[in-house]
Amino acid sequence: xxxxxxxxxxxxxxxxxxxxxxxxxxxxxxxxxxxxxxxxxxxxxxxxxxxxxxxxxxxxxxxxxxxxxxxxxxxxxxxxxxxxxxxxxxxxxxxxxxxxxxxxxxxxxxxxx
Amino acid sequence: xxxxxxxxxxxxxxxxxxxxxxxxxxxxxxxxxxxxxxxxxxxxxxxxxxxxxxxxxxxxxxxxxxxxxxxxxxxxxxxxxxxxxxxxxxxxxxxxxxxxxxxxxxxxxxxxxxxxxxxxxxxxxxxxxxxxxxxxxxxxxxxxxxxxxxxxxxxxxxxxxxxxxxxxxxxxxxxxxxxxxxxxxxxxxxxxxxxxxxxxxxxxxxxxxxxxxxxxxxxxxxxxxxxxxxxxxxxxxxxxxxxxxxxxxxxxxxxxxxxxxxxxxxxxxxxxxxxxxxxxxxxxxxxxxxxxxxxxxxxxxxxxxxxxxxxxxxxxxxxxxxxxxxxxxxxxxxxxxxxxxxxxxxxxxxxxxxxxxxxxxxxxxxxxxxxxxxxxxxxxxxxxxxxxxxxxxxxxxxxxxxxxxxxxxx
Numbered sequence: 001x002x003x004x005x006x007x008x009x010x011x012x013x014x015x016x017x018x019x020x021x022x023x024x025x026x027x028x029x030x031x032x033x034x035x036x037x038x039x040x041x042x043x044x045x046x047x048x049x050x051x052x053x054x055x056x057x058x059x060x061x062x063x064x065x066x067x068x069x070x071x072x073x074x075x076x077x078x079x080x081x082x083x084x085x086x087x088x089x090x091x092x093x094x095x096x097x098x099x100x101x102x103x104x105x106x107x108x109x110x111x112x113x
Numbered sequence: 114x115x116x117x118x119x120x121x122x123x124x125x126x127x128x129x130x131x132x133x134x135x136x137x138x139x140x141x142x143x144x145x146x147x148x149x150x151x152x153x154x155x156x157x158x159x160x161x162x163x164x165x166x167x168x169x170x171x172x173x174x175x176x177x178x179x180x181x182x183x184x185x186x187x188x189x190x191x192x193x194x195x196x197x198x199x200x201x202x203x204x205x206x207x208x209x210x211x212x213x214x215x216x217x218x219x220x221x222x223x224x225x226x227x228x229x230x231x232x233x234x235x236x237x238x239x240x241x242x243x244x245x246x247x248x249x250x251x252x253x254x255x256x257x258x259x260x261x262x263x264x265x266x267x268x269x270x271x272x273x274x275x276x277x278x279x280x281x282x283x284x285x286x287x288x289x290x291x292x293x294x295x296x297x298x299x300x301x302x303x304x305x306x307x308x309x310x311x312x313x314x315x316x317x318x319x320x321x322x323x324x325x326x327x328x329x330x331x332x333x334x335x336x337x338x339x340x341x342x343x344x345x346x347x348x349x350x351x352x353x354x355x356x357x358x359x360x361x362x363x364x365x366x367x368x369x370x371x372x373x374x375x376x377x378x379x380x381x382x383x384x385x386x387x388x389x390x391x392x393x394x395x396x397x398x399x400x401x402x403x404x405x406x407x408x409x410x411x412x413x414x415x416x417x418x419x420x421x422x423x424x425x426x427x428x429x430x431x432x433x434x435x436x437x438x439x440x441x442x443x444x445x446x447x448x449x450x451x452x453x454x455x456x457x458x459x460x461x462x463x464x465x466x467x468x469x470x471x472x473x474x475x476x477x478x479x480x481x482x483x484x485x486x487x488x489x490x491x492x493x494x495x496x497x498x499x500x501x502x503x504x505x506x507x508x509x510x511x512x513x514x515x516x517x518x519x520x521x522x523x
Contacts (some may be wrong), residue, residue: 001277083279084229104277 002038002107003087009074009098014045016099017074023095029049031079038096040077042112071100123169124153131174131327133217139181142224142242143270148184152176158317167390180404190391215270218243219333220280222326225292227278234269235298236305238469243329244322254305254319292334296343299326303347324351331386341390342400348383349406352376364512380410398434401426420449437467441475448479451487474503478513485516 303323448456497517
């Protein structure tokens with residue numbers, strides 16, 4: 001099963017990122033070597049975000065992330081593991097787990113065409 | 114009639130085993146329960162006419178399996194379990210020598226108490242999947258609307274399926290924490306039954322069902338002395354069930370209960386279970402709580418309560434599992450050893466440290482009792498009134514109101 005490991009970071013976490021890069025690199029490598037890595041990206045900080053809605057055919061563009069909360073999506077890993085227990089084990093190893101919150105969500109499996 | 118009774122008996126005794134077996138193969142508790150429900154309906158229809166099959170559990174399993182296969186053909190997400198299910202005997206009416214299937218209820222208990230499941234729904238989930246209780250019955254004990262309970266159960270089962278929560282025994286490193294969650298959920302099921310008990314109709318709530326789960330858990334987890342500790346605790350509570358209410362339905366506190374009304378057989382069983390648990394040399398919260406109840410039960414033999422030993426057990430319990438309620442109980446014991454004045458000072462200090470206790474009925478009831486014993490009648494009456502206002506159980510409320518009245522000067 002594929003799971004998204006979603007990393008939610010505070011402003012401070014975003015600021016502290018450069019120091020954490022080696023830990024993220026090691027984590028990515030460990031995931032890849034175990035054969036569980038299915039993808040992932042780090043996102044730039046929330047001040048770079050723009051929110052778009054289409055309402056009655058009209059484009060509404062707003063500065064800032066959605067939703068506007070204290071912790072923001074900072075990045076994600078896509079992992080391929082047998083079950084939720086394995087996903088939680090890998091999520092707990094993510095460098096973000098110790099500092100901020102990590103949300104684990106199964107990926108909706110699409111039927112092959 | 115015999116067929117109907119046999120079907121009902123099979124339902125009660127085998128429900129959890131059959132759900133566990135089917136869940137192990139399809140990973141979907143809700144689908145397993147639906148299929149089994151269909152099988153029980155078929156049994157109720159056919160057994161009274163055709164007679165009870167030689168191996169009722171196997172019959173149910175085969176019919177439920179057939180339902181799951183029908184569903185798997187329609188539902189591609191279940192398709193991969195077809196080969197697993199095909200491994201089971203195919204003709205329900207001529208089962209080979211009664212098939213033995215492994216008891217996988219422990220896995221079912223661990224599944225229900227998985228940390229990814231909302232703790233508040235873990236006990237209801239166990240009662241439904243392991244014992245086959247209806248959402249309505251569970252809802253009544255947990256004081257929520259049946260529709261709400263039904264929805265929450267459906268949501269929890271959907272999470273198990275969709276989030277891929279595995280149907281496995283936890284590994285050795287996770288086992289103690291996961292067992293504690295299972296035991297905690299069973300304890301919650303018991304106390305919901307205990308507290309939800311009406312004062313008149315003597316509805317036993319879910320206490321009996323919780324004891325069944327505790328028995329099952331103690332049998333399935335022989336290496337975990339806390340499982341036996343929980344069983345011993347619940348058996349001690351059950352033993353006093355009849356003595357908690359006088360003939361007129363009024364509340365009788367533990368120390369005023371007539372030990373002759375306690376169920377000696379249940380107490381004896383509790384003592385055996387607790388002794389076995391203590392041999393592991395791994396004390397825990399439930400073993401200590403059972404030991405506290407065991408000391409109280411000993412009054413039936415010795416005619417007195419061993420207060421110093423009781424205080425020692427409360428100290429050990431609070432060191433291991435601190436709780437505000439436990440601290441209040443400890444002070445009640447202390448009052449017997451050091452006197453009510455000293456206990457009152459400690460009770461005041463406790464509330465200063467934990468202001469939430471000022472909304473805790475036992476804190477006020479104990480304070481009232483201690484004030485009364487130190488001759489501060491007017492203050493005692495006020496404290497009893499506060500306790501009455503905070504009491505949930507009508508019988509306890511009436512008891513406290515009576516105490517408040519009895520204490521009135523003049």
